[in-house]
Amino acid sequence: MDLDSVLTRRPSPGPEAPCDAAPEKGPGAGRLQRARAGAVAVLHRTGAVAAVLLALAAVGMMIGEPVLIPSLAASAAVLHHTPTLPTAQPRTVVVAHLLGAGAGYAVLAVAPSAPWSAALAGGLTFAATTLARTPHSPACATAVVVVLQTPAAARFVPLLFGATAVLVLGGVAASLAHPAADRYPVRWW
Numbered sequence: 001m002d003l004d005s006v007l008t009r010r011p012s013p014g015p016e017a018p019c020d021a022a023p024e025k026g027p028g029a030g031r032l033q034r035a036r037a038g039a040v041a042v043l044h045r046t047g048a049v050a051a052v053l054l055a056l057a058a059v060g061m062m063i064g065e066p067v068l069i070p071s072l073a074a075s076a077a078v079l080h081h082t083p084t085l086p087t088a089q090p091r092t093v094v095v096a097h098l099l100g101a102g103a104g105y106a107v108l109a110v111a112p113s114a115p116w117s118a119a120l121a122g123g124l125t126f127a128a129t130t131l132a133r134t135p136h137s138p139a140c141a142t143a144v145v146v147v148l149q150t151p152a153a154a155r156f157v158p159l160l161f162g163a164t165a166v167l168v169l170g171g172v173a174a175s176l177a178h179p180a181a182d183r184y185p186v187r188w189w
Contacts, residue, residue: 071097071145072163074138079171083184087136090168091189096136097164098157100125104146105153118147 075097079088086092103124111117121143129135142160145151168185175184 071100071138071141072167074141075136075164075167076170078136078138079167079184080174083171083175083182084186088171089185089187091187092134092136093168094161094164095132095134096125096129096139097142097160099128099132099134100139100142101146101153101157101160103128104143107143107147108150113147113150115148118144121147 075093078085079093082088100121104118104121107117107121107124111120122140125140125143126137129139146156171184175181
């Protein structure tokens, strides 16, 4: 049973039904079909985002670093909601988060962990991602997390890289699993 058959009002045709079955007729048939397709897409994307975030949360809890979830949850939303935009492409997602971590650690090198220094790290991340042509606003949250949580860089940065790779691979898998969805990625680099 697929989601489309659950969302329909009439039973889905069995294997003996002709492939060229007539579409629904009536004044709202086209809107109903678009609504069904939209609902299926929303359920698919929501499931994909939740699955990737649950996997990242489980890994984070096992190694004692659950601090990645805020910024990666925002990245997952960008990636699955707008998969064709430049801000969702793999290079942008991975590089921007690494720049955010770098900005966070750079600020920590010269300032204490405080809300004002976290704001400064977020601003530096925005500048760095703009200059690198990798605009991805959730990366600003990565910088803020680094400054406020002060995780060990030797542990946090590889985890961040791996988590962004999992996020991107989850987007690819979701795109392949739902043929009607927008293709992801549009470009790798």
